[in-house]
Amino acid sequence: MIIEFRLNHEKRTIDIDPSARMLDVLRDDFGLTSVKEGCGEGECGACVILVDGRAMNSCILPAGAVCGKSVVTLEGFKHTKRYRAIENGFLKAGSVQCGFCTPGFVMATESLLNENPHPTDEEIKDGLSGNLCRCTGYNMIIQGVRLAIKEGEGLW
Amino acid sequence: MQFRGQSVKENIGTSILRVDSRKKIRGEAEYIADWKFDGMLYAKTVRSSKAKAAIISITLPEIPEGYAVIDHRDVPGVNRMRTVVSDHPIFAEKDVQYIGQPILLVVGPDRETLYDLAAQIDIQYREEPALFTLEEAEAHSRVFTDYHYKKADPEKYFHKAERIIEDTFSTGYQEHVYLEPQGMAAEFKGDTLFVYGSMQCPFYVKHALIETLAMPEDNVRVVQTVTGGAFGGKEEFPSLNGCQVAVAAHKTRRPVVMIYDRAEDILCSTKRHPAKIRYKAALDKNDTVVALDIDVLLNAGAYNGLSPVVLQRAIFSATNVYNIEHLNVRGRNFMTNTVPSGAYRGFGAPQTIFGIEMLFHTIALKLGLDPLEYKMRHLLKQGDPTCTGGRVHETVKMPEIIQAAVERSGYYDKLRTNKKFQGIGIALFLHGCGFTGKGESQIRGKIVLQKCRDRVILKVSSVEMGQGAETVLRKIVANTLDLPIANVLCEKIDTGLIPDSGPTVASRTTMIVGGLLHDAALEMRARWDEGTQFEVSKIYEHPDYLSWDDETFRGDAYPVHSWGANVAEVEIDPVSYELTVKRITAVYDVGVPIDERALIGQMQGGIVQGVGWATVELMESEGGKLKQGNLTDYKIPTSMDVPDIACYFISNPYEFGPFGAKCAGELPFVGAPPAVAAAVSNAMGCAIRDLPITPEKLMETGHDH
Numbered sequence: 007m008i009i010e011f012r013l014n015h016e017k018r019t020i021d022i023d024p025s026a027r028m029l030d031v032l033r034d035d036f037g038l039t040s041v042k043e044g045c046g047e048g049e050c051g052a053c054v055i056l057v058d059g060r061a062m063n064s065c066i067l068p069a070g071a072v073c074g075k076s077v078v079t080l081e082g083f084k085h086t087k088r089y090r091a092i093e094n095g096f097l098k099a100g101s102v103q104c105g106f107c108t109p110g111f112v113m114a115t116e117s118l119l120n121e122n123p124h125p126t127d128e129e130i131k132d133g134l135s136g137n138l139c140r141c142t143g144y145n146m147i148i149q150g151v152r153l154a155i156k157e158g159e160g161l162w
Numbered sequence: 163m164q165f166r167g168q169s170v171k172e173n174i175g176t177s178i179l180r181v182d183s184r185k186k187i188r189g190e191a192e193y194i195a196d197w198k199f200d201g202m203l204y205a206k207t208v209r210s211s212k213a214k215a216a217i218i219s220i221t222l223p224e225i226p227e228g229y230a231v232i233d234h235r236d237v238p239g240v241n242r243m244r245t246v247v248s249d250h251p252i253f254a255e256k257d258v259q260y261i262g263q264p265i266l267l268v269v270g271p272d273r274e275t276l277y278d279l280a281a282q283i284d285i286q287y288r289e290e291p292a293l294f295t296l297e298e299a300e301a302h303s304r305v306f307t308d309y310h311y312k313k314a315d316p317e318k319y320f321h322k323a324e325r326i327i328e329d330t331f332s333t334g335y336q337e338h339v340y341l342e343p344q345g346m347a348a349e350f351k352g353d354t355l356f357v358y359g360s361m362q363c364p365f366y367v368k369h370a371l372i373e374t375l376a377m378p379e380d381n382v383r384v385v386q387t388v389t390g391g392a393f394g395g396k397e398e399f400p401s402l403n404g405c406q407v408a409v410a411a412h413k414t415r416r417p418v419v420m421i422y423d424r425a426e427d428i429l430c431s432t433k434r435h436p437a438k439i440r441y442k443a444a445l446d447k448n449d450t451v452v453a454l455d456i457d458v459l460l461n462a463g464a465y466n467g468l469s470p471v472v473l474q475r476a477i478f479s480a481t482n483v484y485n486i487e488h489l490n491v492r493g494r495n496f497m498t499n500t501v502p503s504g505a506y507r508g509f510g511a512p513q514t515i516f517g518i519e520m521l522f523h524t525i526a527l528k529l530g531l532d533p534l535e536y537k538m539r540h541l542l543k544q545g546d547p548t549c550t551g552g553r554v555h556e557t558v559k560m561p562e563i564i565q566a567a568v569e570r571s572g573y574y575d576k577l578r579t580n581k582k583f584q585g586i587g588i589a590l591f592l593h594g595c596g597f598t599g600k601g602e603s604q605i606r607g608k609i610v611l612q613k614c615r616d617r618v619i620l621k622v623s624s625v626e627m628g629q630g631a632e633t634v635l636r637k638i639v640a641n642t643l644d645l646p647i648a649n650v651l652c653e654k655i656d657t658g659l660i661p662d663s664g665p666t667v668a669s670r671t672t673m674i675v676g677g678l679l680h681d682a683a684l685e686m687r688a689r690w691d692e693g694t695q696f697e698v699s700k701i702y703e704h705p706d707y708l709s710w711d712d713e714t715f716r717g718d719a720y721p722v723h724s725w726g727a728n729v730a731e732v733e734i735d736p737v738s739y740e741l742t743v744k745r746i747t748a749v750y751d752v753g754v755p756i757d758e759r760a761l762i763g764q765m766q767g768g769i770v771q772g773v774g775w776a777t778v779e780l781m782e783s784e785g786g787k788l789k790q791g792n793l794t795d796y797k798i799p800t801s802m803d804v805p806d807i808a809c810y811f812i813s814n815p816y817e818f819g820p821f822g823a824k825c826a827g828e829l830p831f832v833g834a835p836p837a838v839a840a841a842v843s844n845a846m847g848c849a850i851r852d853l854p855i856t857p858e859k860l861m862e863t864g865h866d867h
Contacts (some may be wrong), residue, residue, distance in 0.1 A: 039189070039192070039195075039196040040188075040189025040190070041189075042193070042195075042341075042342070042390075043195065043343075043423070044341045044342070044343070044424065045424040045792070045793045046423050046424055046425075047424070047792055047793065047794060049792070049793035049794055050341065050424075050793060052341055079189075080188070080189040081189065084188050084189070092187075093184065093187050093188070096183070096187050097179055097180075097183055097184065097187065098179075100177070100180065100183075100759040100760065100762070100763050101183075102180065102182075102183040102186050102187055103391075103628035103629065103630065103763055103767065104186075104340070104341065104342065104389065104390045104391040104392075104627060104628025105182070105183070105185075105186025105187075105191050105388070105390065105628065106193060106340075106341040106342040106390030106391060107341045107390075108186050108187055108189075109187075109189040112187060112189075130801075131801040131802050131804075132801075132802065134801045135800045135801050135802045137801070138339070138341065138793070138798060138800065139341065140338075140339050140340060140341055140391050140393070140767070140771070140798065141341075141391055141628045141629075141763070141767045142763055142766060142767050142770075143766035143767045143768075143769060143770030143771075143799075143804055143807065144770065144799075144800075144801040144804045145766050145804060145806075145807055146762070146763055146766060147801070148801065
């Protein structure tokens, strides 16, 4: 099946089985390896991408579902001012240890702040609850999001 | 924000930015699943579906051109994974001992085709009677390892005891859930084998490859790729899948890559040992515990592997921070037909420390005493004998640690004012730093510092796996040499380029390897003007005042300990019995923090893993099959579940640690579970004897109450 969609702001057309996992399409066909496979069943959030601005687990997203939509991965997002604010927040707060969950957390943070630029702590926790981290115990990631909000005031 | 020029001159504890975080945040760090090799083949493992059986026959489908099947007959050398007890076959031969045991690999260029081929392989088994639980294994005396040690004269003190109290505690499996699943790759370049992957111990993998591939040492190189969490789960296991891909690359002469998905990872990778600990305590007329009889039972699973050393740490930690004059301690690893247990943060100590903390808590309540005061009555002091008859050489700051934990948490106020279903509890704990017993003196870790004009390269085999080792080790050298951290670099973790400074385990990296680097950097500083290019190398020497006898288990099991106290606050829903851990106040003595933010990261993460083990992380095996086989069924804490955590550090420099640092990585895991259990006990007015504390179990105790 021919699928047309926007990937990191460029128009793309591929001929692919519409039931293929978007995770595999992005990693294997487009070489976008910031998208990580941690569980393959939508539980861990390491493969989070933005589809029309909303966070989705690409491991349970069939390629056919992105037809006509805009897909953004970290490779596309990392050139933005919003990304820079999140990067600085995560750096300063010590939000990163092994790093395998980090791209997913960055994308989930963008999705959260896009919907709610001034979340409370509870709303941050809720917004990131689809992403698992085994190293940090989350508090330092939440702190990173807070710093990003401060530095990126007005961007969201 | 710049890394370059980051000053590391001030107080060593002042935090700097981690050297590896920007690449990771940008999604540019390359984990093994992101690597591509020319002409690479993927591998899929075919595993036993039976818990114990003889293999009668294996029928293969037609194998297409470019695909291959690899089994034990393809192993050029020894078909056993080299570790403490080298008993796990690389590929099963005539029999299988657990569900998930690897039998063969199918390799080929297309993953879909591989999965189809693997599904068509027909294996006929003759099932045999199997043992699954600790209870069954004990009843059948299916013992792998049986250790025993004694201190002073326990028989006499049990005989003349005023009162004898017996109790039993148990703990369950725990899955590591490193976010990056296991993955390894192998390729030959000429006669040299290169193995790449996610691992903690490159030289363990190298030595395993030398034996299994029957290759000369010089022709085997192991390269660590960016490692997405490990926690012990990538200590011994990568030697197994590393040997498997290497045998496949040897047979096919093509690069072979094997990445597990989560379900396969959970099915076959090692877990924390389920444990049962039986205590018999002899109390004198003042209600002081004068003698303890401790019986530790660990479920090692189908192969012993490195379980004997896990058992050693379990039994040498069994008296925790307490000075018990008379001891009789037995520890046994049992064989069951279940997935092998292995290394996991804490390495046997969390099980026994949970046990003794709950024992003291329960005895105190039984006697109508305050648990904390009762515990403090038994505290070890500097100069006291350890459980194995060594000495507590270091200054013990437990009274200060406890005072800080009590004050910062408002422990006694809350103990008075808490309502039913609200609880507060305290746990005291220690962790022996570095390898157990003779471990460090046998491994004799080696490091090299190389000066290249204004830069210094450090060569170690300690890996960055998320814990911050690269930042901390570079910082130790940069600070000692008064160089910007950007001028101090780590050599790539490739066994062809680095010396063996030992594995990245046992909370030994900062203290032992960092200590060697600190010594080398001091020497380099003194000789700085000797030339633009020279090397300084160091080999670990155990402090000569330490002694250890491996036969009798007498002496200093650890050179020094890190210490701590945790206060946990919990709430329990009176209807659903759902348990919420609200707050943890944690105070630690880790010597001197090398980098406070990195250290707090270890403490926060370790506490939450410990809270997970104590509460939501239920994993059970039935008939040798895990009931929780994926992350939908096996829950780990999410951002919604984490308590507020406040960490404090009490400075207590250790003479042989870099800048006075001791061990830190495992310590937070050890303390949180018994603190949570004590708090739940306080909330419910009942003893907690079993981890994890599930709502179902609480409901039973709540109804009994």
